[in-house]
Amino acid sequence: xxxxxxxxxxxxxxxxxxxxxxxxxxxxxxxxxxxxxxxxxxxxxxxxxxxxxxxxxxxxxxxxxxxxxxxxxxxxxxxxxxxxxxxxxxxxxxxxxxxxxxxxxxxxxxxxxxxxxxxxxxxxxxxxxxxxxxxxxxxxxxxxxxxxxxxxxxxxxxxxxxxxxxxxxxxxxxxxxxxxxxxxxxxxxxxxxxxxxxxxxxxxxxxxxxxxxxxxxxxxxxxxxxxxxxxxxxxxxxxxxxxxxxxxxxxxxxxxxxxxxxxxxxxxxxxxxxxxxxxxxxxxxxxxxxxxxxxxxxxxxxxxxxxxxxxxxxxxxxxxxxxxxxxxxxxxxxxxxxxxxxxxxxxxxxxxxxxxxxxxxxxxxxxxxxxxxxxxxxxxxxxxxxxxxxxxxxxxxxxxxxxxxxxxxxxxxxxxxxxxxxxxxxxxxxxxxxxxxxxxxxxxxxxxxxxxxxxxxxxxxxxxxxxxxxxxxxxxxxxxxxxxxxxxxxxxxxxxxxxxxxxxxxxxxxxxxxxxxxxxxxxxxxxxxxxxxxxxxxxxxxxxxxxxxxxxxxxxxxxxxxxxxxxxxxxxxxxxxxxxxxxxxxxxxxxxxxxxxxxxxxxxxxxxxxxxxxxxxxxxxxxxxxxxxxxxxxxxxxxxxxxxxxxxxxxxxxxxxxxxxxxxxxxxxxxxxxxxxxxxxxxxxxxxxxxxxxxxxxxxxxxxxxxxxxxxxxxxxxxxxxxxxxxxxxxxxxxxxxxxxxxxxxxxxxxxxxxxxxxxxxxxxxxxxxxxxxxxxxxxxxxxxxxxxxxxxxxxxxxxxxxxxxxxxxxxxxxxxxxxxxxxxxxxxxxxxxxxxxxxxxxxxxxxxxxxxxxxxxxxxxxxxxxxxxxxxxxxxxxxxxxxxxxxxxxxxxxxxx
Numbered sequence: 001x002x003x004x005x006x007x008x009x010x011x012x013x014x015x016x017x018x019x020x021x022x023x024x025x026x027x028x029x030x031x032x033x034x035x036x037x038x039x040x041x042x043x044x045x046x047x048x049x050x051x052x053x054x055x056x057x058x059x060x061x062x063x064x065x066x067x068x069x070x071x072x073x074x075x076x077x078x079x080x081x082x083x084x085x086x087x088x089x090x091x092x093x094x095x096x097x098x099x100x101x102x103x104x105x106x107x108x109x110x111x112x113x114x115x116x117x118x119x120x121x122x123x124x125x126x127x128x129x130x131x132x133x134x135x136x137x138x139x140x141x142x143x144x145x146x147x148x149x150x151x152x153x154x155x156x157x158x159x160x161x162x163x164x165x166x167x168x169x170x171x172x173x174x175x176x177x178x179x180x181x182x183x184x185x186x187x188x189x190x191x192x193x194x195x196x197x198x199x200x201x202x203x204x205x206x207x208x209x210x211x212x213x214x215x216x217x218x219x220x221x222x223x224x225x226x227x228x229x230x231x232x233x234x235x236x237x238x239x240x241x242x243x244x245x246x247x248x249x250x251x252x253x254x255x256x257x258x259x260x261x262x263x264x265x266x267x268x269x270x271x272x273x274x275x276x277x278x279x280x281x282x283x284x285x286x287x288x289x290x291x292x293x294x295x296x297x298x299x300x301x302x303x304x305x306x307x308x309x310x311x312x313x314x315x316x317x318x319x320x321x322x323x324x325x326x327x328x329x330x331x332x333x334x335x336x337x338x339x340x341x342x343x344x345x346x347x348x349x350x351x352x353x354x355x356x357x358x359x360x361x362x363x364x365x366x367x368x369x370x371x372x373x374x375x376x377x378x379x380x381x382x383x384x385x386x387x388x389x390x391x392x393x394x395x396x397x398x399x400x401x402x403x404x405x406x407x408x409x410x411x412x413x414x415x416x417x418x419x420x421x422x423x424x425x426x427x428x429x430x431x432x433x434x435x436x437x438x439x440x441x442x443x444x445x446x447x448x449x450x451x452x453x454x455x456x457x458x459x460x461x462x463x464x465x466x467x468x469x470x471x472x473x474x475x476x477x478x479x480x481x482x483x484x485x486x487x488x489x490x491x492x493x494x495x496x497x498x499x500x501x502x503x504x505x506x507x508x509x510x511x512x513x514x515x516x517x518x519x520x521x522x523x524x525x526x527x528x529x530x531x532x533x534x535x536x537x538x539x540x541x542x543x544x545x546x547x548x549x550x551x552x553x554x555x556x557x558x559x560x561x562x563x564x565x566x567x568x569x570x571x572x573x574x575x576x577x578x579x580x581x582x583x584x585x586x587x588x589x590x591x592x593x594x595x596x597x598x599x600x601x602x603x604x605x606x607x608x609x610x611x612x613x614x615x616x617x618x619x620x621x622x623x624x625x626x627x628x629x630x631x632x633x634x635x636x637x638x639x640x641x642x643x644x645x646x647x648x649x650x651x652x653x654x655x656x657x658x659x660x661x662x663x664x665x666x667x668x669x670x671x672x673x674x675x676x677x678x679x680x681x682x683x684x685x686x687x688x689x690x691x692x693x694x695x696x697x698x699x700x701x702x703x704x705x706x707x708x709x710x711x712x713x714x715x716x717x718x719x720x721x722x723x724x725x726x727x728x729x730x731x732x733x734x735x736x737x738x739x740x741x742x743x744x745x746x747x748x749x750x751x752x753x754x755x756x757x758x759x760x761x762x763x764x765x766x767x768x769x770x771x772x773x774x775x776x777x778x779x780x781x782x783x784x785x786x787x788x789x790x791x792x793x794x795x796x797x798x799x800x801x802x803x804x805x806x807x808x809x810x811x812x813x814x815x816x817x818x819x820x821x822x823x824x825x826x827x828x829x830x831x832x833x834x835x836x837x838x839x840x841x842x843x844x845x846x847x848x849x850x851x852x853x854x855x856x857x858x859x860x861x862x863x864x865x866x867x868x869x870x871x872x873x874x875x876x877x878x879x880x881x882x883x884x885x886x887x888x889x890x891x892x893x894x895x896x897x898x
Contacts, residue, residue, distance in 0.1 A: 030321060030349050030386060030387060032382060032390075034073070035381070035382050035839045035840045037814040037842060040062070040066060040081065040815065041781045042063055042377040042379060043063070043375040044062075044063055044138065044139050044358045044377075045062075045096045045097075046362060047059065047359065049362060050099055052122075057077045058071075059108070061097055065093045067084070069083050069085045070083045070381070086124040088110055091112035092112055094112075095140065102152065102169070107119040107168065108120045108124075112141075113135060114136075115131055115136055115158055116129060116131055117130045117132060117156070130166060132164055133164070133175065134162060137185060140184060140228075141158070144156070146198075148211045150211075150212070153165050153167060154167075154168065157201075161177045163177070163202070163213070179203055180205075182202065183200060183201060183202050186228045187199060187228075188230070190231055192238075195211075199240065203224065203225070204224055205225075206221060206229060206256065208256060221250050221261075223246060227271065227286075228242075232282065232284075234281060234298060239251050240253070240254065241284055243272060243286060244268075247264045247267055248268075249284070262302065264294045266288025267290075268287075269313045271287040271313065272284065275327060282298070283297060289311060289313065291312070291333075292305055292308060293306040293345070303345070303441055304442050304444060305460070306446070307444060307457070312331060312333040314361070316330060317332075317362070319363045320386070322386055328340055328348060335356070337350060337351065338350075338351040338357065345442070345444045346430075346434075346444060346471070347432055347446030347447070348430070350389070350446075350448040352838065353382060355378030355380060359375055361373060371383055378833065379810060388475060389448055389475045391449075407425060408421070410481065419468065421470070421472060427474060427480075430474075431447045431448075431472050433446070433470045435461050435468060443459035443460040443461075445457050467487060469483075469484050470483050470485060499547075499631075500544070501545075501639065502544075502627075504643065505608070506540065507539065507540040507610060528622075528646060529613070530646050531645060531648065532650045533617060533648070534616060534651055536612060536614040537612075538610050538612055540608055541643075542607070543606070543629060544606045545603065546636075547636070548602055548603040549601070549633035551599045551601060551632070552630040552631075553593055553597045553599055553627065555570070556626065558625040559625075560619075564619055566618050567616060567618045569614045572611055572612075573611075574608075575607070611643060618647050619647070622646045623645055623646070628640045658723075658853075659688065660686060660687075660688035661681060687723065688725065690724075691725065691727065693710060694711060694755070696710070706751070706755075708758060719762075723769060724769045725769070725770055728772070729773045729791040730748055766803060767803075770805040772804075773787070773806075777809075778809040778810065780811065782812075782816055788806065789819060795823075796823060804823050805824075807857065808830075808843075812833075814843060826852065829843075829847065830857055831858040
């Protein structure tokens with residue numbers, strides 16, 4: 001299913017909220033054209049453009065072997081589910097298909113992770129199949145097609161180390177194992193004047209083979225090769241580029257001699273691309289497996305590194321991102337972002353996507369220019385074309401900016417390791433900060449943001465040059481600000497480290513090893529939180545002392561410049577690092593300083609103090625206070641640091657916030673004082689309680705006996721605390737195993753009706769509870785959906801007014817979504833699915849249009865790790881999405897995570 005962009009929702013909905021509107025400037029970067037769904041399973045492969053008796057189409061295969069075909073306008077070209085044209089045999093299908101023209105007609109060839117090669121004919125019927133000697137590397141088994149004296153041949157390697165040559169009818173022409181190890185990537189061709197060679201990475205060696213399988217040369221690169229070799233001919237010189245080991249980029253001659261190699265510090269997957277330049281030699285561009293994009297010239301000199309932190313396995317797409325005629329680099333990542341970089345490594349656009357992108361983006365023809373298609377793991381595909389960069393929530397200032405940006409300023413905050421750009425006009429800015437030196441290649445950090453304060457990390461410094469060059473452009477391309485900032489901080493008076501130092505920092509910023517140099521005042525701006533009334537936030541200080549003397553922490557009541565006293569609360573806490581079950585140290589155990597307000601520091605170590613601030617009903621305004629740190633050891637002078645925060649004239653109505661910490665069984669964690677635990681949860685806003693406890697039932701002597709005792713105990717504990725989600729499918733009734741199906745069905749209905757009546761007797765009406773038949777439909781791409789449907793049909797038959805809750809994940813296909821949709825009364829999609837709202841995900845569009853309660857949660861990778869304090873931060877974090885639409889569009893409520 002394809003759905004177009006709803007510009008009205010962006011400009012009227014969010015624009016009305018912010019007093020702004022969306023404007024469009026030509027030739028800037030990329031904008032969304034369409035979004036569509038991609039079958040039952042996620043995509044791992046890169047799609048392919050094909051010609052099939054008419055205009056070009058997009059052909060691809062998802063992990064489950066569904067072969068899908070779409071027209072370039074995003075509509076289905078196939079007649080099955082989401083454009084399905086064929087179903088491949090069981091296996092994991094992760095590699096891009098190959099098109100082969102044969103005497104018998106066109107063939108589409110697919111290779112699975114299990115090593116099965118399958119060819120489909122032009123009617124999508126099986127033509128042949130062949131099993132390779134070994135399994136293949138995930139997403140790296142696309143055959144190479146070469147015309148030879150033996151006919152048209154397909155070459156493919158596998159993890160057994162075999163290189164296999166197949167005819168276009170699927171028969172084996174030859175197979176060889178040229179060396180030790182496996183072939184973990186795709187093969188490449190090397191065209192020479194008198195012959196064409198096959199480049200085959202096997203183990204640590206790059207082998208050159210004749211098309212008949214005989215070896216010509218081999219070059220040992222000293223580490224496992226997982227990147228496909230890339231070939232460039234420039235000024236009559238041939239270069240072979242290949243990555244190896246833990247992070248070496250190699251350039252070789254056509255005879256296998258190493259011309260140069262360079263370390264990038266990270267493993268190089270199949271991510272090497274050639275970036276042409278108008279008036280200079282091309283660049284070799286590659287990404288590291290865990291982030292950063294690197295560019296080298298043909299002599300091996302690094303030209304730039306663009307720093308980003310996100311796993312990525314895809315080959316950068318070289319295309320004209322902004323329509324200016326120059327080639328750019330587009331890097332897709334696992335982190336739901338794609339970064340558009342120019343030939344200097346500067347950010348042009350930060351494209352937000354819905355879901356991780358494991359297959360490389362592809363360029364598709366457009367009039368004029370070139371569009372780009374991304375396929376993500378959230379069962380969505382997106383098409384973008386040159387257009388204006390978008391702010392995160394689709395909002396930019398309504399007027400075209402000028403070169404004078406009032407109030408725009410840049411400063412460094414090295415205690416937090418960040419660059420700060422003040423942007424009071426809240427324009428959509430492109431900020432690029434690069435290490436500055438006359439000869440060294442720069443490292444670049446960047447941001448695309450419309451925030452009032454843009455914060456980005458500092459790039460890696462250049463040896464011998466401690467400066468950072470900052471350029472700030474409007475999203476339309478105008479240069480607004482350019483400056484060079486010195487990163488070296490002066491030595492304190494006397495040249496020695498002070499006995500006690502304190503710096504304002506961002507609450508979640510990492511702590512440096514030492515604070516030996518004074519901080520810049522702009523850091524206090526970075527740590528100025530904005531609070532709604534009745535909302536809590538945090539400020540933070542970094543503190544370092546020469547000795548381990550305790551500190552007395554004091555501060556007067558905060559007040560505004562006009563003398564208005566802060567009526568909320570502020571409490572000091574010391575951050576303590578705790579080890580998680582993942583072996584990490586997480587600094588989030590916040591120990592209250594207590595009534596004596598004493599903080600205990602380790603000698604020489606950097607500690608962090610938090611100031612938890614609850615605005616309550618305080619009057620709007622900017623509040624300040626001076627925190628004084630007084631060492632109890634004689635002879636050490638106290639230090640005073642100003643703190644500031646702002647209370648906004650905004651408040652979220654309590655009735656519109658629903659919050660759940662997913663405490664299936666707090667009584668198991670704190671069995672001696674469950675009531676106190678629940679009281680504390682209530683104080684922190686928890687008002688939804690999932691429970692897997694239901695009344696035990698037995699069919700005995702022709703009657704249904706139900707024991708309500710355990711359920712009643714739990715209901716008593718939860719009385720008046722909020723809604724209850726009963727995690728139950730078809731009721732479990734003992735003794736009905738031999739009962740006829742029709743009678744068994746009737747007993748299930750009786751149980752549900754008596755369960756409803758019993759809850760009513762305990763004061764719980766329909767709005768106070770819901771049934772929760774299946775956890776996360778869509779997990780594993782569908783097997784839980786039939787279970788949900790069976791239970792939901794039973795619930796509806798028992799009583800149509802019984803509410804049904806579900807929490808789908810992005811693996812829920814559109815087909816399965818439409819099957820469960822009629823039965824859902826409370827939606828709780830996880831946040832990775834909710835982000836589809838920004839991309840017209842048809843599932844989220846229908847959820848929000850249904851006028852039903854919509855919550856959300858996130859628990860990917862445990863969000864934060866589970867600590868020894870027996871809680872899992874972020875699991876079951878819910879955000880209420882108000883489905884009542886007004887003139888400003890849907891409104892998202894906010895919640896605090898405890």
